[in-house]
Amino acid sequence: MPDTASRPGKLDQEAHRLRAVGDWTLPHYAQLRNDVIRVHEARTIDLERLGDLDTAGAALLVDLLGPETLREIAEGARGLTHERRAMLMAVADAMRDPLFPPPAPRTTPLTALAGLGLAVERLGRQQLALLGFIGFTLSSLLGTLLRPRRWRLTALVAHIQQTGLNAIPIVALLTFLVGAVVAFLGATVLRDFGATLYTVNLVTYSFLREFGVLLAAILLAGRTASAFTAQIGSMKANEELDALRAQGLSPMELLVLPRVLAMLLSLPVLTLVGMLSGMVGGALVCALALDISTTQFLTILQRDIPLRHFLVGLGKAPLFAFVIAAIGCLEGMKAGASAQSVGEHTTSSVVQSIFMIILLDALAALFFMEMGW
Incomplete structure (x- = not known):
């Protein structure tokens, strides 16, 4: 069984190119989380040198790139195995819709009037x-x-x-x-x-x-x-x-x-x-x-x-x-x-x-x- 500690995952940034290196797994989650926070946001990433992967690491990649961007990169990455590509897409799909919905927009007199108008329109159509x-x-x-x-x-x-x-x-x-x-x-x-x-x-x-x-x-x-x-x-x-x-x-x-x-x-x-x-x-x-x-x-x-x-x-x-x-x-x-x-x-x-x-x-x-x- 390979030693997961021997290949810690990290983010390399060389010549304005972001690269995922090593194992993106739960034992390295704290360090990977700090790297993602420092980068804050990215538009693309190289996944060819990606090692082992689990849902914790896939979730960090979704936080870094967003679900749609990660799906596009995973589909075009050449060095990814079928299992890792499937995991990335599954986690991206799961995190596309947030677990907790965003708070309702603040009610103003204008929005209340618009809601009343929609209710009256529905009632009219119903009648x-x-x-x-x-x-x-x-x-x-x-x-x-x-x-x-x-x-x-x-x-x-x-x-x-x-x-x-x-x-x-x-x-x-x-x-x-x-x-x-x-x-x-x-x-x-x-x-x-x-x-x-x-x-x-x-x-x-x-x-x-x-x-x-x-x-x-x-x-x-x-x-x-x-x-x-x-x-x-x-x-x-x-x-x-x-x-x-x-x-x-x-x-x-x-x-x-x-x-x-x-x-x-x-x-x-x-x-x-x-x-x-x-x-x-x-x-x-x-x-x-x-x-x-x-x-x-x-x-x-x-x-x-x-x-x-x-x-x-x-x-x-x-x-x-x-x-x-x-x-x-x-x-x-x-x-x-x-x-x-x-x-x-x-x-x-x-x-x-x-x-x-x-x-x-x-x-x-x-x-x-x-x-x-």
Whole structure:
């Protein structure tokens, strides 16, 4: 075994020519490091007299020359063995991208404004894509309704079970608990004014107009829109959508329309379940904590609460259902051919769906207020 101490590596500089001499290995690292620091930077180096080499010495050469320059010199060096050339290139490639990324640039008002502009531009493109997909979905739906042979009844029933029947327990439980919380809150505030009886009005108004449809839609946005995106995104990643098109089948008719129709049928039913469960939770709190019997609760509901509040809440359900289904299917269509892309678009579909639900609900509240409904 050769004695590594007998051939210490060093940098020779003769006639403005830099030359690597001896063994560039870990035992000589300290001396070689001092030589590299003294030279500081070089554009070329002669590697013909280079002895043994390990990763420590290769890293010093990268520090001296830079990864790109070292690769060029290693490729053209005649005296290098294949193993040393491969090691130099491997270390240069590994050190091309730093282990720790450089610190983020300092944020200034101008960069913050530029970032805001990019975010607004992305949002605008996203909404334009959603509008285009909604138009495509509506046109496909109208074309399919006139051709009963192209209806996918089996897929429709399966998605109704998935989006509607399977979601009834969680919707009923959540709205029941929220109804109880709203009743407790109303009783706490109204007790100071001697008007605890109006807790009934608070619970019924809130669930008939807002909470029933809003909570059901948000639950479906997190539960069903994400499922739609994951299912269609996985099919796209596996090239199943391309296979359908190659067979002359439309992914819109096979995948999107059954899901949209299932949501249009399921969400109104879940909204009704949410309204009833929320009022049952409120009635239970009224009976146990406020001495308002169930009979009195139902009498106030029938006498003082107009039917239009129920119709306002139920009328928003189809709109929310269509938006949730469209966003979930669109994000699935936009997913790439990787698991990371499918996960990112699944998260995006949930966030977009909840944002659009709350935005549309706020706009609807303003519209109904101006109309006096």
